[in-house]
Amino acid sequence: MAPRKHGPDFSLSKTWEDLSKNIREIQNHNASNLSFEENHRYAYNMVLYKHGETLYNGVRNLVIENLETLAGEEIVPTFPTGTSDPSMQNDEEDVLLKALRKVWDDHRSNMVRLGQILKYMDRSYTKDANVPDTHNMGLQLFLDHIIKPPIKDHLVSAILSQVRHERDGESIHRSTVKGCVDVFLSLEVDRDGTTVYKRDLEPVFLSESQDFYEKEGKRLLHSCDGPEFLRLAEERFEAEASRTNHYLSSQTTQPLLQVLKDNLLTPHLESVISKENSGLDAMVDNSQFDHLSRLFRLCRMVPTGIPCLQASLKKSIIRRGREINQVSLGDDLGDANDAEDVKEKGKGKAKASALGIQPAVTWVQDVLALKDKFDIVWQNSFQSNRELEITLNDAFGTFVNQNEKCSEFISLFIDDNLRRGIKGKTDLEVEAILDKTITIFRFISEKDVFERYYKGHLAKRLLHSRSASDDAEHNMLTKLKIECGVQFTQKMEGMFNDMKISADTTKSYLDHVSKTTAPEIELSVTVMTSNAWPMTNNPSACILPSQMDKACKSFEQFYHSKHSGRRLDWQLNLGNADVHVRFQDRSHELNVSTLALVILLLFENLGDDETLSYSDIKGATSIEPDELKRQLQSLACAKYKVLRKHPSGRDVKESDTFSFNHAFTCPMKKVKIGTISNKVENKEERKETLERIDEERRYQTDACIVRIMKDRKHMKHNDLVNQVTAQLTSKFSPEPMLIKKRIEHLIEKEYLERCEDRKSYNYLA
Template structure:
């Protein structure tokens, strides 16, 4: 047998032949009980009895009487509640803010009390009228009990003047809290929840959305327009940012806790439009507290706050990036003034020489301007990198702006390539002594950071090759590993071709060491020359100074040693030509003075000059003209060598008359009375220094000449590959390929194209 099915118990319909009910009496009993429910006296009522009353009225086709009767009873109760509970709670308009605040809270509490009372009553009525809601409502086309209760509450409670008082009370509570007063948020939330529960149309628009939110947003707009002006005029930049962020946090908290989350975005947009957007640029630029001051004083929290606020605005990041660029470029221009100051000093020195006067200002600062400039740039870079990582969350847009600004001011200094090369040269010669590998690596990484900003990398390449060549030839590099490490970094940044010739220099040094070793083994088996040679054979296209062969007449013993090596070298490499670069060599020579024998390290040409005094007496002099005739050294080089021997720290020769400069009328004697505590003495020539205007002009002309060749080669290479191209496309391609070394001007490319066309036509 199948088990009996269980379901909802059914109320059996009375038989038709049963007695008719008395509708009037039934409604009288039911209405009396409904009033008891509304008066909170439902404890002694019978739910089953009341349900049967409503059921019978619907069953016997008197649902309309029941529905309208219930509606009337609800209206009567709501009117009573409005009259007895809400209207007496209307604020009296007292001027005392505290009293007014209390009255507003009482009104909001009264509304919530009436709402809770009404909803409780409607729930109980809904339970009694379930059969009516299920059977009568839909055919009759009227709201069910719950919806009826909402509609009646809306029309009889949320109506003028009650609604106006409620909205005003809520706005006043918000105003009190914005002014710093403490309010009972739960009270406001209770009223707002009522507004959110009441829909005014079929689209779901609530009383909150229709009647409260627009007024609230308008009042907020007016408030924050005045607040923005107040903060701007009364606060410094950090205070403005802090208070502005507090306003944002407060409004978000307000909408989350007792308003509606749907109001959050339009409210925050008002804050952006009234506090941030019109004033953030002025705040950033405040003279004694703006962005520059915050960066200088490491106000990382304030900078983080600025970054967060700027990200909120549509164009906030653009404003921040522009401000950072201005700050960096301003600092960079101040650093670049070092270069300008050096040029002014040089001009003053030239003017003094022209007038025959002595300028006491020290213009021979060597490479110190370059070292100072690079160190200052690195300090600024470190400062902004720290701000970027600490306060700006490693934001990519900010990083691009920072790099763009650094590139701008670095390239404003026409000496930037030379300065960076001199900085590296100084550190690779002596600056890394006593430093660990990690410290050396950090120094090289920092210099590469600035190298990335250089737009004319071919100019840097020219300076770096010259400085590297001198380090290798004079043995001044203190670490081969550091040298190779630096080349590796340059190769990563600019490609293999950028370092190809530099690597060729290292290769020549390695081969030369093997060649010298073989030569010394060779001469040891024969009659060895008086002078022991250590020769570096430089490939002409790898070394930057290979084509500059300075003239000089060698003493017999030196000439004999050179010819001995030439004979050996040609026996190994037939068909090659050797040009001696005497200006690049150095020598160790034993010199006996009256008190002591010293071992001097001098340049090759300085040795040639010293040997002229070898057989002269102590009082015998050689005139400048005599030295020039005997050695055939050019004036510029001869003066430089004599200056190092007679005017520097170690005065091996004595000059008459005594002065810092060498003139054609001067005479020289050997300083036999020279004395020094050191046995080995390095008599250096004039060390590296920043180029003067004439030298810079010459370097620029050579660079421009090389650029013309590179541009021509690039054009030919592209046309061989493409065969046919439009003129503008060709210029674009050439520009793209040459940008890694320098920024070619379109007009220059156009002229080179025209030049190549002319050459091809004539050929």
Template structure:
């Protein structure tokens, strides 16, 4: 067997073509090549030999005729493009400005199709020419530093077709494109493919600076026309559409312009078009859209139009971010909440008579009874909770839980709640109503849910010290009258308040619970004491309240006790003093209640009434059935203050169980009224609980007294805070001291800088502080 591994194989070589002899005719090669080029342009290239025509071009370049070949090929292309333009484009020029959009669309479509046909024929011929002139591109074009044949063909197309000087091809084509866009904007269907193919030509052509012709010939004109269109469109829509429809149209325009740019224009045009739509349809009209009468943001919220609100939110936040959209939307949101809040404040103000008091009747203005005032107070809280729930849903589903909108809603809710000076009192009354024993229609879980929501309103209150005073007062009544729904519910509410405001806020309230427990032990010892001594005629159950814990111990209304009660009170005082020396007991009849048996003509009933009511009823014990006592008689005998006396008489004579008769009959108590015992009273119940309004809205006079006490407490708190800060810092400037005191007291109330200044002056007089020489700072005096 033979082997060929050691024998090297010769390297193949490409032999250069044999040089032509002196008889080679350049002109003859060009004639043949030019004929082939024309055949290619006339789409008859199937009869031609690629090798022969390649050889013609090769020979011309090889024999230094590249410049001759290059220029003559360009001339042939120029002539060909002129022929195509005159054949397919010029005849398709628009005949006139037709009013019919269909006719305009058809004319424009014909012109764009003609241009595309010329482009396709030109490109097809140029690709074939590039193949047979490849040697010229590789050798001559490089050495002569001229464009290769295909780039040169694109330049010729731009100069001899689009920028043709003898006919307005450019103007006609651009008008056709813009006309098609306008027809589509007017709501008609166009041939988008024809527009897309036409625009693609401009995207493939470049000018001398290598910039796409689309951005010099089409985009500027398109954007200018777009701007004009949307200026007119904005005026038309504002006159014919409501806010919701206007925003729908804007959204449709934005979507259609974006789709148009991406489909048959250029994606880079989309931001510019979007900016034009925004600048003309949205930015100048933001406030107009938000506040549009009957259809703006406020009306959308009223009608719960979540989709429309969401559309406004998206357009204002996503489109108009840099032109004030978010600010205008949040402003409208705040104003909507504040207007609703002001309406809630006005319609549920007990001093205004509530929503029903629109005019005076028969020369007398309607006066609210305590029950009506309480109902309005509770309705204010419920309406506020409903308003917050409404905007919570809007925030979640329409505003996509946007943080900035949440802050705007929170700020607006806090503003309207604090516009009502009675907000702390009303919220405390609402909690009181939900924590009372025997509340109908709500389970424990439902009550807990309501209380959790109420805590959200409590967070908005700036005067939390005012709420604390009212809440302690209402809690005291619930505990003393045994009206709490449960001890767990009460302590659960205290736990919620402690989480919000800290231990100091609930310390005294927890002391009240401790007093109730200790009082039970005291009464057990008192009963043992009575077993070894003479018991009074009236059995009493006493709750001993620590004066610093309970809010009403120093301000309760007093009265003249009947002898029976004085005896019982004296017995307990003697017992208590034997166990606690140095303590002084002050009786609080306003917080007590009594079980008393009353004999009527029909039968006896066991009544549960307040201590004041008992004192009043005992006055009628020695009065004949047909006799009566005047208001002044009762007042002089009992010494009960007027507000409390009127409240008790209204309960006894004007409520469901009329133990007394009022003369003349009416729902309101007057100082000129007189009263008699209703011996004809009947009821199927043996035990009857005649409850006064345990928690009521304060009168103007009571409110002034409460505010005065709160102001005194605030002075003490401010003094303590100033001293505490100065003791720590020793030396501090005035502004720094005011800021620090404001910060530390903010969890209780918002102190006025003028008030802080007055407290500083008072502390200087009491020599806790002194001014430094610069008169702008203070020293702490130990």
């Protein structure tokens, strides 16, 4: 069926004349009196009578004509005059951008009306003719006749200038800029969807932003302190994100922020962190958690940020730690370690019993305070970041192990707390102290050194009944077991077991002697298993007075009756005794070491003016010279002088003589003499300790190699070294050379043999 024709006979010239006249009226905003049906019929008939091309081109020309008119009348007159007055420049740019938006809104409104009229043309002609429909034709014509030089250049310049004004702190009309940017975003310049914004505005904007922030970064670095730089930098990031979200395009957000990262942060972060008096160190010292939080947020934005922060944190902690080490190791700690060598010079002096370990306690407390400081920063400002936690622990481990006495210091600190430091504290407070100590213990790389010191200090606490709390002792042992395994605490648990068995044994012995003839001396004996206690197995050289010797033999007889095949070696240097002594004015109960009691008993039956020479005492007791001098110093040269030394002085010489001090007085009924606390080792003692540790390490390395080779039978040298290192790392870090020497030793002992390739070994059963 043929299409139905509307109206009277068709006249192309008449139809187009009427339609074009009405289109101009629409463009001049006089469409209210026009008939939509009539205009639609004009366009319909032109297409129907095969004049679609004429209609399309005619409409196109009318749109071009209108756009050219609008450009000349509305936009060009608003071009900025190039004034240097910022306020006038801002106003002129604002007028230009508004003019563009006005023309765009006008053009778009016209194209909507034309599209309604030309619906039939769009449906029947444009597809077949392969030309844009009315809407797309309008966009293309606007792009060709409005967004072109010099209008486009002025628009881009105005937008960039508005951004500069805002970056400099001036106020702009964001909605005006957004209106122009929206036009750029609506106009595509190719089939890939690239817009005018993406092609003409964003690249220039990013380039100018790069120049701006390159200069801004340098300016802030030289004019601001650390916190101020960080604050302004973060404000810049927030401002740029706001800018792209409010009047530019969200597609520019990431490229723009990358410009800031590359030019404002990355080149200057390290300098800001290391700024003197305002960098990382100052922020930590002044507990500026907000500034540190901002620093962390900014560091996370750039790839080099967290590594830079890690390096600075490690450097800061190690520097602070070295200062702590220098303070604790600045003097020869062995010179004044013996508490009995300290003169009391008036009130306000520390007690002698505390002086020997004070450097150790102070060092641990300083390390704990430093750890607390950085833990608070890590939690409050660094969001408990795992990477930074590893860095903090690594830094603390570095400087802690740079202190060659770290193991001894930590053991002494625990000893001090378990002896007297926990008195008056709640269970939670005690738990907190022990947990903090374990925190530092984890940093120690040579845990076997700590183990040796801790066993020694624990033994003295147990033997001298100095532990303030058995629960705290066992709690600490449990924590060490969790950290290092059962083998680490096995001998320590054996010591506790010996103490329990010894208490039962002593009770049984006292029950036994109460039924027979009781000795003059009441004994309380601790029977120590030789391989569990860190004491020498050599019996103390000493000739006991008859009454003491009789008591010892009485216990030996009782013990051997219960345990056949066992040998008892008396460690008299580890014991103590309570003895009642009558002086001129009153009697006192003295608590002295066992060896001191042996010496005192030599004066029991002497006359008031009689003396004993050093040689007499030595011959009567057979106590080793060094130990004898130490005991005589405690009795005659310390605070409580129950003996008199002739001539007087602080050092005991072989030419000295001694007499009983009948005139001794003291307000206290019970007096402790010669109770010397644990102390930091001097150089000679430390040398001896390290030699013993080296010897133990050789044995441990031998045992480890044999265990591995017994299981594997055959191994290459490098694989064996790696396995041994991995197994021993929990106690100490073995040097490859040590492992190699021990392998050679085991080859000589025929536990291993070297293979023909000279690079591997066989186990010899």
